[in-house]
Amino acid sequence: MKFHLIGIAIVFLFWEILSLFVGRLFLPSPMTVINHLVTLLPTPDLYVDILATLKRTVIGLLFGTVSGVVLGTLLGSFRPLYKVLQLPVDFIRSIPATALFPLFIVLFGLGDTVKIFVAAWAACLIILINTLYGLKSVSQTRRLLGKLKRFSLFKTIRLIIIPSALPYIAAGIRVSLSFALVVELVAEMFLGSNNGLGHRIFSAASVLAMEEVYVGILLIGVMGYGLNSLMLLVERRVIHWSGRG
Amino acid sequence: MSTFAITNLNKTYVRPGAGHQVVFDNFSLNFSPGAITAIVGKNGCGKTTLLNCIAGLTPYESGIIHINKSNQASAIGFVFQNYRESLLPWLKNIDNITCTLEQSNLSRRQKYDYIKHWASERNIVLPWEAYPYQCSGGQQQLVVLMRELINQPAVLLLDEPFAALDYEKRLAWRQQLTALWEKTPTTIILVSHDIEEAVYLADEVIVLGGSPTKIIGRHLIDIPRPRMPALLSSEVFFKSYRIVLQSFMQATTIL
Numbered sequence: 001m002k003f004h005l006i007g008i009a010i011v012f013l014f015w016e017i018l019s020l021f022v023g024r025l026f027l028p029s030p031m032t033v034i035n036h037l038v039t040l041l042p043t044p045d046l047y048v049d050i051l052a053t054l055k056r057t058v059i060g061l062l063f064g065t066v067s068g069v070v071l072g073t074l075l076g077s078f079r080p081l082y083k084v085l086q087l088p089v090d091f092i093r094s095i096p097a098t099a100l101f102p103l104f105i106v107l108f109g110l111g112d113t114v115k116i117f118v119a120a121w122a123a124c125l126i127i128l129i130n131t132l133y134g135l136k137s138v139s140q141t142r143r144l145l146g147k148l149k150r151f152s153l154f155k156t157i158r159l160i161i162i163p164s165a166l167p168y169i170a171a172g173i174r175v176s177l178s179f180a181l182v183v184e185l186v187a188e189m190f191l192g193s194n195n196g197l198g199h200r201i202f203s204a205a206s207v208l209a210m211e212e213v214y215v216g217i218l219l220i221g222v223m224g225y226g227l228n229s230l231m232l233l234v235e236r237r238v239i240h241w242s243g244r245g
Numbered sequence: 246m247s248t249f250a251i252t253n254l255n256k257t258y259v260r261p262g263a264g265h266q267v268v269f270d271n272f273s274l275n276f277s278p279g280a281i282t283a284i285v286g287k288n289g290c291g292k293t294t295l296l297n298c299i300a301g302l303t304p305y306e307s308g309i310i311h312i313n314k315s316n317q318a319s320a321i322g323f324v325f326q327n328y329r330e331s332l333l334p335w336l337k338n339i340d341n342i343t344c345t346l347e348q349s350n351l352s353r354r355q356k357y358d359y360i361k362h363w364a365s366e367r368n369i370v371l372p373w374e375a376y377p378y379q380c381s382g383g384q385q386q387l388v389v390l391m392r393e394l395i396n397q398p399a400v401l402l403l404d405e406p407f408a409a410l411d412y413e414k415r416l417a418w419r420q421q422l423t424a425l426w427e428k429t430p431t432t433i434i435l436v437s438h439d440i441e442e443a444v445y446l447a448d449e450v451i452v453l454g455g456s457p458t459k460i461i462g463r464h465l466i467d468i469p470r471p472r473m474p475a476l477l478s479s480e481v482f483f484k485s486y487r488i489v490l491q492s493f494m495q496a497t498t499i500l
Contacts, residue, residue: 141330144302148323149345159344163335241334244378 028211033218036211052195054223056112057184060119064180065173068124072131082132089128097122097183101191110192115184122183123176130172134165167242170235177231181224197223249400249432250275254308256291256298268294269305270457276400281426281433283443285489286453286461287497292436295458296323296402299434312399320347322393322401322431326408329385332377338384339373342392363395367428382410386418394429401426403435407442416474419446423471440489444482445472450489454496462492 012030019027028036040046075082075089097118104121108114138161146156188198197216204212235242256269268291276282284292297303299310300323312321325331332341343356351359357373364371369387377385386406393401403422407415423446426433437443443450444466452462466485468476476482 139330141325141327142333144325145331145345147302148300148321150320155344159333159336163333239335241376241378244334 025208026210028214033211033214037215037218040215049195049197049200050219050223053181053184053188053197053220056115056196057119057180057223057227060116060121060184061123061173061177061180063116063120064123064176065127065169067120068127068172068176069131069169071124072128073135075128076132076135089125093125093129098186101187105191114191115187115193115196118187119180119184122179123173126176126179127169127172130168130175131165134168135161137168138164163239166239170231170239170242174228174231174235177227178224181220181227185220248275248278248311250309250311251295251299252309252311254298254305254310256294256303256305256308267457269298269308272308272458274451274460276432276434277449278432279430280448281423281435281446283435283437283447283450284453285437285440285443285450285493286458287493288438290453290455290496291458292453293326293404295453296404296434296436299400300402320396320398322396322398324389324393324401324403324406326404326406328389328406329377329382332385332388334376334378337374337376338371338380338388341377341388342395345392345396347396360391360395364391367425369425382414383417383421386421390422390425394425394431397429398431400432400434403433405436405438407437407439415442420474422446427471440486440493441477444486444489445477452489452492452496461496462489464489464492 015027015030019029024032075085100121101118104114104117108117142160142164146160151159185196185198185201187193188196189202193199197220201213201216204210204216251272251274254269254272256267256272258266258268260266284295286292294303298305299312300321302323333344336344339357339360342360343353346356346360348356348359361373369391371384371387371391372380377388380388407418410418419442435443435446440450447466450464450466451460452464453459454461464485468481468485
């Protein structure tokens with residue numbers, strides 16, 4: 001806790017100095033931003049925006065996780081399918097999700113669907129690859145154990161394959177968490193949104209309300225940190241063995 | 246007790262681009278039932294392949310591996326070289342044993358009782374509710390050994406399980422193994438690269454060598470049990486050790 005406080009103090013100090021150089025108008029000092037945040041706290045609009053972003057990110061993550069695990073499992077289990085789709089998957093992975101916005105708009109319009117879809121898309125591609133790695137990582141000794149003890153296919157999957165792949169999938173979820181959030185915010189900025197933190201930042205920036213902009217940025221940071229911490233907590237309970245002998 | 250023999254085993258490894266390697270060419274070997282047989286030989290002499298063939302983990306072209314199972318005995322026990330990895334870290338110690346227990350007609354609770362009863366009969370104390378990673382190396386070994394012995398296998402295969410341990414821990418492992426074996430009789434085949442260990446543990450040491458694999462020597466170790474670590478410095482032990490070592494040296498010169 002003590003170290004966390006020191007860390008935060010250093011960031012604020014750096015921010016303060018930077019704002020002196022850049023100019024208060026474009027980068028307000030941390031205290032001004034925090035004061036502005038406090039004045040915003042009683043306004044219901046703030047919570048509407050936070051919840052809108054949170055909801056779309058989390059739902060997108062859920063869809064992305066499920067589809068990523070399913071696709072990864074399919075590719076990992078059927079060698080010919082993997083060989084055929086390896087190139088297309090790697091190609092599509094190299095395209096930033098944001099570059100595909102025009103296509104997504106055509107497919108899903110400008111509503112909530114498209115903004116959930118972009119988060120799901122970003123998450124799915126990462127989790128797909130991690131699932132593949134997870135399936136490949138099953139130790140040879142444990143496979144032999146299953147063979148020796150004549151485990152059924154179902155028992156092998158339940159007792160050996162899924163637990164072996166879980167740490168990789170969990171790592172994938174944690175990485176895609178921040179990616180999904182980034183893509184979500186960009187989507188809110190550019191895909192005609194009327195709520196969400198991305199929309200709040202974008203409209204504040206267009207009228208040079210910089211305090212408002214940095215309140216939004218601060219809140220996004222808190223949201224990302226919170227989601228990551230939550231995920232770590234779940235990991236420690238569910239895959240308690242991971243990284244320990 | 247069961248009879249146990251390998252007759253006319255043929256096994257060739259086919260490596261794409263690197264040609265064939267004949268490991269066993271009409272290889273025959275019989276084991277004394279209920280005894281500990283140690284197999285030694287230089288690396289690549291087919292020791293591990295032999296175990297994998299017996300366990301049914303590696304296919305072979307032809308030959309008969311005959312394990313005459315008594316009524317109770319069923320599966321083959323196998324302690325892998327990296328036995329720690331053969332434990333499933335996501336299962337508690339007791340569930341690591343339960344998941345391979347063959348009494349499938351029992352409920353989960355009955356299985357737990359059966360395992361704990363089996364252990365207490367052999368003075369085994371283990372933290373059942375703990376996970377393997379929370380346990381000491383010695384406790385992990387016990388879990389593995391129990392998992393392999395509780396089904397009363399007709400044969401227990403050990404593939405250099407002591408290889409990664411320091412000398413002191415190896416001595417403790419040996420005592421643990423023989424103590425358990427005396428209370429749960431079965432035929433043990435121990436693959437080792439350590440002649441001292443082979444002589445100390447086994448009733449018979451078989452030296453393998455050559456390519457394809459041949460039997461270079463069979464040496465009965467006529468030292469009474471129980472054997473204690475003090476034996477290691479005795480004349481009786483050295484006499485057997487010397488004979489096996491000479492045989493081993495001879496094997497390494499044969500190609």
